[in-house]
Amino acid sequence: MKKIFHILFLAAAISSCQNRIPRENAETIYFGGTILTMENSPPQVEAVAVKNGKILFAGTKSEADHYANPTTKMVNLNGKTLLPGFIDVHGHLTSRAGTMDAVDLSPDPYGTVNSIKDLQNRIKNYITENKVTAQQPIIGNGYDDAIMTEHCHPTRAELDAISKTNPIIVIHASGHASVANSAMLKLLGITESSKDPEGGHLGRDKKTGKLNGKLEENASFTALLTLTNKISTGQNTESHAMQNLMKAQEEWLSYGQTTICDGRTMGESIALLQNAANQNLFKADVVYFPDYEYSKNDFNSLKSKYMKYGNHLKLAGFKFSDDGSPQGKTAWLTQPYLVPPEGQSKDYTGFPIFTDETLYTDLKTLFQNHITAQLHVNGDAAIDQALRVIKRLKDEGIYKPELRATLIHVQNSRPDHIQKIKELGVIPSYFPTHTYLWGDWHYSSVFGPERASFISPTHSALKAGIPFTIHHDSPVTPPDLITAVYAAVNRKTRSGMILGPDERITPLEALKAITINGAYQVQEEGRKGSIKAGKLADLVILDQNPLTIAPENIRSIKVLETIKEGNTVYKRN
Template identity: 45%
Template sequence: MRKLYFNGTIITVNENQPTVEAVLIENGKIIKVGSKDEVFELKDSETELVDLEGKTMLPGFIDSHSHITAVAQTLMIVNLSEANSKEEFISMLKEYVKNNSPKAGEWVIGFGYDNTKFENEEHPTKFDLDTVTTEVPIFVSHASGHISTTNSKALEALGYVGTDYEVPEGGVVRTVEGSNEPNGVLEENACLAPEKRKIIPAPSIETLLKCIKKAQEIYSSYGLTTAQDAGVDENLHQLLSLAAQKNELIMDVVGQAVQHVTLKLLKNEGTPKREYVNHYKLLGGKTWLDGSPQGKTAWLTKPYYEVPEGESKDYCGYGTQEDKEVTDYFKSLIENNIQVNVHCNGDAAADQFIRCYKKALEETGSQTDLRPVMVHAQTVREDQLDAMKELGIIPTFFLDHIWFWGDYHYDSVFGPERANRLSPAKSALRRNMNFTLHQDSPVKMPNQILAIHNAVNRQTQSGRILGEDQRLTVMEAIKALTLNAAYQYFEEETKGSIEEGKLADFVILDRNPLEVESSKIKEINVLETIKEGNTIYKK
C-alpha cells in the first residue's frame, strides 16, 4: 500500500533538500520526495492520498536518553511531582495508602518529589514517612532519580538499621544530626546499587507489559518514533524481549545495559551496529560517574555555590567509581565493539570519563567507531569539549534543566557564571560536534517540542536567560532530536531525515516551528505520529 503526503510544510532535515512538497511511501519506507508534480507522477489507483491541510511534517523524533520501562513503572506508583510542600507530600502518600490498602509484602513506591519546592529545601525523612505508616515499607525517589527517601520499615528491609551498617561504594546514607542513625534519605548507590534495588518487590510481568504499552502511548504522543531504556538489567532485558516477541512494541526501543551485566548480555556481538528484533535492540552499555546537580551530588571541580547543610565549604559532590574500575569497564566494551553511555553531570565526572576513555583506547589500540556518549554533560568546559571531539564522544544535553531548575542552579547550585554555561550546546555546535537533546524520562516527560523550546530560548521560569550565547536555532534543535540522534544510534542511514530509502517515521505538527514566535514554540501540538507508515498516535 502506498501513501502520498502533500499540501503541507515538509521539513526533511536534509541540508541538500531542506523542504519538499510531497512524500511517497511504500511498505514502511520513503520511496520518493520532491515537488508535488514529481511525486504525483508515481501514484497509482491504489495510492492513499494524505492531505496535510497546511500542517507541518518532520522526521519522527528520536529519544537519545530516557528510561521507558521506568516511565512504565511510574504508572503503577505514587506520582509526587506536584507536591509543593512537605505537608502536601505527606498528605498525598496518606491518601494513597488509604485508597489502596497495601497488603503484607507490598511496598508503597513513589516518584518525582522535588525538595527545592519545599521550605528550606528539606528532604522528607523517615520521621515524616513514619507518620504515613510504620507497617508497610515506603520508598520514594527524588525527581532526579539519584536520591530516595524512606520510612523506617523500608530502611530495615534495605539493611540500614541502628548505627552499624554497610553502605555500597558510591552511596551515602544521610544520618540524624550528631549520630550515625539513618534519617531515611539515601543517595546514589545507597538506593541504586543492584543488591538494594532487588530487595524492592517487582510487579507482575502482565502488569508491566500493560504499562509498557501505556508508556509507548505517552512517548508517541510527543512525536517520538524511537525510545530508549538506559538502565537495562537482565530482568528488563527479558521484559523488553518478551514485549518484542509478543509484537507489543509500536516503536523502536533501544536498550543500554547497566554496567554489571553489559558483557553478559552483549559480549561477542561483533559489531557496534546492532539490529532490531521486532522493534527492540540492545545497543550498548551504561554506567554513571556522579549524581544530580539539583540533589547536589553531581561531582564538580569547584565547590557548589551554596554547599548543602553540614558539608564543608569546599564540598564538590563526589564520584561513584575509581578510575581503575571505570577504565577496565571501558576496555571491556571497546574490546567487544560495544558503545558506552556514561552519566556525567559534573565537570569532574566528565574529566574522569575523558581520562579513562582515552586510556582505554590507548591500551586497546582500537580504531573502531564506537560513538561513546556523555549523558547530560551539563557542566562541560570548553577544554573538555575539545577533548571530547578528539575522542569522538557525543554529548547528549538535558536542556530542560534550564526551565525546570535553572533559577535554583543560578541561585544555589552553580552560581551565575557556571549556570550561564549549563549544557553548552552551541559550543559543541561551533566545534561541528554531533550532539543530541533529551529529557531523561521519567525525570521529565519526553516532550520534544519543549526540548526545542528550551534549546532555543534558554529561559528559566522567572524569565532569566541562562547563556544567551548558547542558544540554538530552531533548525539546530530539530536536527539534534532527529538526524543527530539517529547518528548516536548508528542509524543515520535509515532514520533522522525525510529522504528516499529511509524509514517512513514522521511527526505531524499543527504549526511550523520555524515560523512560530520563539516564545510560543512550547505551545505547538503534535497531531500525529507515524512509525514506518503506520499511525501510532493521533490527537
Template identity: 40%
Template sequence: MPSRAGFRILCSAVAGLFLAACAAPQNMAQQQVSAESAVIFVNAQIITVDDAFPQAEAVAVRDGRILAVGTREEVNRAAGTGASLRDLGGAALAPGFIDTHGHFAMLAQTAGMANVQPPPAGPVRSIPELQAQLEAWALAHPDSPWILGWGYDDSLLAEQRHPAREDLDAVSTEKPVFLMHTSAHLAACNSLCLDAVGISPETPDPEGGIIRRQSDGRTPNGVLEETALYLAYAHLPQPVESQRLAGLSAVQELYASYGITTAQEGAAQGQNIADLQKVAARGDLYLDVVAYQLFQKDGVIPEDFAVSKTYDSRFRISGIKLLLDGSLQGRTGWLTQPYATPGPGQPAEYSGYRIHSDESVANLFEQAYARDIQIIAHANGDRAIDQYLDMMTPVMAAHPGQDQRPVVIHAQAARQDQLEEMAAAGILPSFFAAHPFYWGDWHRDAILGPERAAFISPLAAAKALGIPYTVHNDPPVVPPDVIRLLWVSVNRETRSGQVLGEDQRASPMDALRAVTLNAARQYFEEAEKGSITPGKKADFVILSDNPLTMDPADLQSIRVLETIKEGVTIYTAARQEN
C-alpha cells in the same frame, strides 16, 4: 538516482519491502499503506532536516518507506497510478522524534507509584502536600505491602529540603514508605523502610554512596544517595511479569503522543531486557526501542552479551551504560570546584563524588571497545567528564579507526576545553537540555552559581565546534515532552521566566536536528531515520505549527497532531480527544 536538482527518488531500494506489522493499542488509529499503492502527503510545511534537499512540496510513502520527496508534480509521477492523497491542511510534517536518552522501562514502573513530582509533572509543592498524596495512594492501594512514591524534588518543595524519616513516619508507621527523588539518584525512607532494608546507625556508607545521618552523626535520617539506594532495591516489592509487560506496552502510547518513534532504555537491568524481548517477540512494540545495559563497579561483560545495530521485532541492545557520578540538582554530581552551597552536613569545599574508580572505568571501556560495543556513560559534573575523557582517550587510541560513537550522557557542567576534546575525538555529548527550565533557577542560586549555571548544556559552544550533539528529557526524571525540550533548548528560560545563558541558545533547526538526524546518528541509524529522505523509514510527526518559522518564544504552543511509524499512524490527537 536522477540528477535533476530539486528531485530525489528511490525506486529499486524499496521494491519488495512490505510494511511491518504494528500492534498499536485498540484505541489508536492505524492507517496502513498497501503494497500496491503509495500515499502522497500534500499541503504541508515539510521540514526535511536534509541539507541536500531542505524544501519540498510533497512526500510519497510506500511500504513504510519514503518513496519520493520533491515538487508535487515530481512526487505524483514517482508514486504512479493509484496513489492516494493526504492533505495535511497546512500542518508541519517533520521526521519522527528520537529519544536519545531516557528510561523506557523505568517510566513504566513509576506509573504504578504515587506521583509526588512538582508541577508541571505532578501536584506536589510542599511536604504536607507530599504526605497527602502518599496517604491518598495508600488508601487506593490497600493491598500493597509498601507505600511507594516517585519524583519528589527538594529544590522545588516549599521547605527546600528532602522529606526526613519523621515526615514519612507521619504517613505510616504500619508500612514501609519509599520515595524516589526526581533525579533517581536519591531516595527517602520512613523508619520501617530503613528497618526493612537493614539500614541502622551501624551501617557504613557504601563505596560511591552516602546514608545521610541526623545531627548525632550516626542515626540515618532517611535519605539515601547513589549506591546506598542499592541497599533498598532488593527489598522493594516488584510487579509480577504480566504487570511489567503490560506497563511496557502501555508506556508506548505516552511516547507516541509526544511524537517519539524511537525510544531508549538507558540503564537496563537483566530483567528489563528479558521483559522487552518478550514484549517484542509477541509483536507488541510499535516503537523502536534501544537498550543499554547498566554495569556496576568492576563489572565484567559476559561472553554471551550480544549487541546489534539491527532490530529484532523493534527491539535491540546497542551497548553498555556506566554511571560516573550523580545528580547536580541533588548535589551528588562530581565537580572540580565546590558547589555554590554545599548542602546539609557538607563542608564548604564539598564538590560531590565519584561512583567508579578509574581502574573500573578503564577496564569496562577496554572490554567494550575490544568487542565493538557502544559505550554511554552518565557524567553530569565536569570532574566526572574528566574521568570519562581520561579513561576513554587511551582506549580509543588503542583501537584506531573504530567507529564506536561513545556518548557522554547529560554533560551538564561540560567545560569549553572538554567540548574541544570531545570534538577532536569524535565523542558525542547528549545534553539534558531541559535543565534550564526545570532546575535553572536552582543551579544559578544554590548549585553552581551564576557563571557555571549559565554554561550548562552549552549547545551553542558545541555547535561552534561542529559537534553533532543531541538533547534529551531523561524520562521519567521529566516527561518525554519533546516540544518542551525544543522550547527550552532554543529559549533557555527558567521557571521564574529568566534566561539562563542566553549565548548558549540553540537555533530552532539545530534543536530539531538534535532530536532527529543527529539523534539517528548517535544510534548508527542515520541511513534509516532522522530526515525526510527517500529510502528512509517513513517515521513522521505532524505538528500544528512549523517550529522553524514561528516565534521561537512560542514553541511550547505546538501540538503533536499525529505520529507515524513506518507509514502507520500510531497516535492522533483527534482520536485522543474523542
C-alpha cells in the same frame, strides 16, 4: 536554426516520455503543509510518497503525483508540519514502566506536590483512596527539593508521620536519590550499623549520626532493586509489568518519538524488553543500553545481540553512571557546590561512582569488542574522568571515533571540554530542559551564575563542529522532546531569566539534534533521522511549524500524529 529547434523538440519529447514512464505506486502521499526534511538540501519539500514502510520520494507535489494511483491514500496536511520522527537518544523506558504505579509526587509544572506537606497529604490520600492495607509497601516518585518551597529532602521522620506500618520510599525527580521511612528501612535490611555501599551513600542526621532515610546513588538503586524482588509475585506481576511497559511506550509515541531509548536497563527489565519483542508488542524501535556493572556476568550472551534489530528491539551499547545529579547535588564536581546539601561541609563536591582503573578496564572490554558506551557524566570532575580514560584508550588504539561513545547530560561542562570532546570523537548528548526546570536552582544554589550559564553548552558544541544531540531523560521529565527543543532555543528559566544567552541555538539546529543527529548517535543515520528517499517512513505531524512560531511559544506545539514505517501509531483525538 532548424537544427536547434529539432534538438529542442526532441529534448521536450524525451522529457514528456519520461514523465509518463510508470513509477512504483505509493501507498500514501503527504502534501499540503510544511515538510521539513532535516537534510541540508533540500531543507523543505512539497510532498512525500511512502510505500512498504519507506520513503519512495520527497520533492515537488507535481512529481509526487506520478507515484499515485487510485488506491493511493492522499493525506492533506492542511497547513500542519511534517518532520522525521523524533529519536530519543537517552530516556528510561523500563524505569518509567516501573514507576507507572507509583504515587505521582511531581511538582509544578507537571504536578502539584510543591512542599513536604503536599507530599505527605498526597500519600495519605493515596492510602485512603486505594484502601491500602497496613503493611503494604508504597512507592512515590518525582519529589523535587529544587522546586518544593522548603528546598530540602523529606526525612525518615516526615515519612514516618504518614505511616509507621506501611514501608514507604519516595524517589527524587532525578532518579539518583530516594528517602525511606523506618518501616521501609527495616524491610530493606538497612540498619544503623549498615555501611555505605560502593558508589552510594546512606544519609545520616548531622547531630545524632542516625539514619535520616536518605539513600543516594547506588544505595538508592540497590534498595529499589531489592524492593522490586521482594514484592514480585510471579506471573501476575510479569503480566502487569508488560502492561505498564506498553503504557510507557504509548507515552513516548504521544510525544512523537519513533525510536525509544532505555538508557540503563537493569535486573529483570532486560528480560521484560526481550519478552515484549518476542511477542511483537513494540510499535516503535527500542534501543537499550544495559548497565554494564549489573550485566557483566551476562556480557558474552548480550554482546551477540549488539546492533541487531529483532522485532523492533536492538541492544545499542552499554551504560555507565559515572556520577549523580546536579539538582540533587550528588554530581561529582571539581569546585564545591554553591550551597552544600544538608549535612555536608562547604567544601563538598559530590562523589564519583568509579575509579579511573575500573572505568578503564570496563570500557576497554567494550571497545575491544567494537561495542559503544553511554557514560552518564553530570559534574565537571566526572566529565574530566571520562575524557581522561577515553583518551588513554584512544592513545592505545583501542577507542576509535567510529564507535561514537556518548557523554550523557554533560551539564557542568567547562569551555575547555569542548575541544577535548572534538579531538576524542565522542558525542555529547545534552539535557537542556535543565535550564528551564532547574535553571534558577542551578544559578542560586547548585553552581552559581558563572557555572550555571554554561550548562548544556549546545552553541559551543555547534561552533566547534561537534555533532551533538539533546534528550529528555524520562521519567526525570516526561518524554517531551519539544520542551527540550524549547529550552535549547530559549534557555529561559521558570522565573524568566535567560541563563547563558550565548549558548542558545536556532529551532532548526535543535530539531536536528532530535532527528538526524539522534540517528547518527545510535548509528542509524543511513535509515532514519531525515525525510529522504530510501529511509524509513518514520514521521511526525505537528500542529505548528517550529521554525516560524515565536520561539517562546515552542512549548505549546502539539504532536498530532506519529507514524512508524508508514503506519500511524499515535493520533491525537
